[in-house]
Amino acid sequence: MTDALDAPASPGRRPAAALFDLLPFRDLPLGRLPLAPGVALPLPLGPLPGARETSLGRIGSLEVRLARTVGEVRRCQKLRYRVFYEELGAVADGRTLVTGRDADRFDRVCDHMLVVDHESVEPRRFGRTGPRIVGTYRLLRQEAAARAGGFYTASEFDVAPLIARKPGLRFLELGRSCVLPEYRTKRTVELLWHGVWAYVLRHRVDVMIGCASLEGTDPDRLALPLSFLHHHARADAEWRVSARPERAVAMNRLAREAVDARRALQALPPLVKGYLRLGAMIGDGAVVDAQFGTTDVCMILPVARISTRYVNYYGADASRHAA
Numbered sequence: 001m002t003d004a005l006d007a008p009a010s011p012g013r014r015p016a017a018a019l020f021d022l023l024p025f026r027d028l029p030l031g032r033l034p035l036a037p038g039v040a041l042p043l044p045l046g047p048l049p050g051a052r053e054t055s056l057g058r059i060g061s062l063e064v065r066l067a068r069t070v071g072e073v074r075r076c077q078k079l080r081y082r083v084f085y086e087e088l089g090a091v092a093d094g095r096t097l098v099t100g101r102d103a104d105r106f107d108r109v110c111d112h113m114l115v116v117d118h119e120s121v122e123p124r125r126f127g128r129t130g131p132r133i134v135g136t137y138r139l140l141r142q143e144a145a146a147r148a149g150g151f152y153t154a155s156e157f158d159v160a161p162l163i164a165r166k167p168g169l170r171f172l173e174l175g176r177s178c179v180l181p182e183y184r185t186k187r188t189v190e191l192l193w194h195g196v197w198a199y200v201l202r203h204r205v206d207v208m209i210g211c212a213s214l215e216g217t218d219p220d221r222l223a224l225p226l227s228f229l230h231h232h233a234r235a236d237a238e239w240r241v242s243a244r245p246e247r248a249v250a251m252n253r254l255a256r257e258a259v260d261a262r263r264a265l266q267a268l269p270p271l272v273k274g275y276l277r278l279g280a281m282i283g284d285g286a287v288v289d290a291q292f293g294t295t296d297v298c299m300i301l302p303v304a305r306i307s308t309r310y311v312n313y314y315g316a317d318a319s320r321h322a323a
Contacts, residue, residue, distance in 0.1 A: 056195040057321035059187045061119040064195035067112035076136040077101035090292045109144040113137040134183040138176035156287040157298040169206035198318035208301040213294035227254035228264030235281035243285030279305035
């Protein structure tokens with residue numbers, strides 16, 4: 001699926017690609033949350049289990065933190081729907097159209113990181129208002145994934161062998177990154193990265209994984225960026241993850257000497273380039289996601305590989321934008 005950090009910026013804003021180049025690298029809760037079509041799992045009333053009041057970071061009026069209530073998760077889903085379906089043209093099923101939310105079975109067990117703008121308010125239930133949610137990232141820790149039957153990524157890539165090879169490491173899945181068009185600015189993107197780094201430190205995460213997307217469903221038209229990733233960013237055997245055979249699309253579409261690295265980098269989505277700058281590796285094979293109109297690759301990022309430059313920028317204790 002796509003990531004809204006890769007969508008075009010609104011008029012007058014710098015494009016997301018340029019923004020990445022600038023980087024060094026309580027409302028009433030509800031009782032049930034619609035998930036995948038035909039599935040509705042109960043969620044507890046009151047604050048979400050494990051939700052913390054502490055902020056993950058702040059720049060001016062923007063704050064990054066975890067969702068604290070089911071109502072906030074719903075608003076994250078509405079934001080995702082607005083961007084993925086209304087803006088980027090993902091194909092919605094009937095339930096998604098009716099609810100106006102991008103939701104699946106993993107939402108119940110994930111932490112939902114959000115960016116709120118304290119200078120902008122949005123309506124809530126019973127006439128109340130609260131800070132507007134302008135960005136979100138979905139975080140699925142390994143122990144939570146076990147309760148959901150596995151990671152979302154596992155529907156496209158066979159991550160089980162990697163996890164089995166690394167039994168002492170803690171895995172975290174990143175996904176559903178999403179920012180409203182008018183907030184696709186340097187400080188919003190920087191806050192999201194800062195929030196992820198603070199979360200990684202808080203939960204002692206060792207490895208981040210996730211599906212990263214290239215726009216389009218024709219691998220031949222994506223031959224240049226796919227081949228670049230295969231030849232220059234492919235994970236070694238120790239960390240390699242392969243696309244599921246029934247869904248796999250070859251990435252090695254051009255010979256190494258035929259790949260123009262400069263053009264390939266220009267063709268890569270900003271989020272993928274951001275991951276690569278941090279030290280991420282790419283798995284074997286891609287997967288076409290017809291619903292979201294994307295071709296997905298698997299991103300693997302061991303925390304130990306993160307460049308010292310980025311660690312120093314955000315702070316070894318995530319103190320750069322501490323509230």
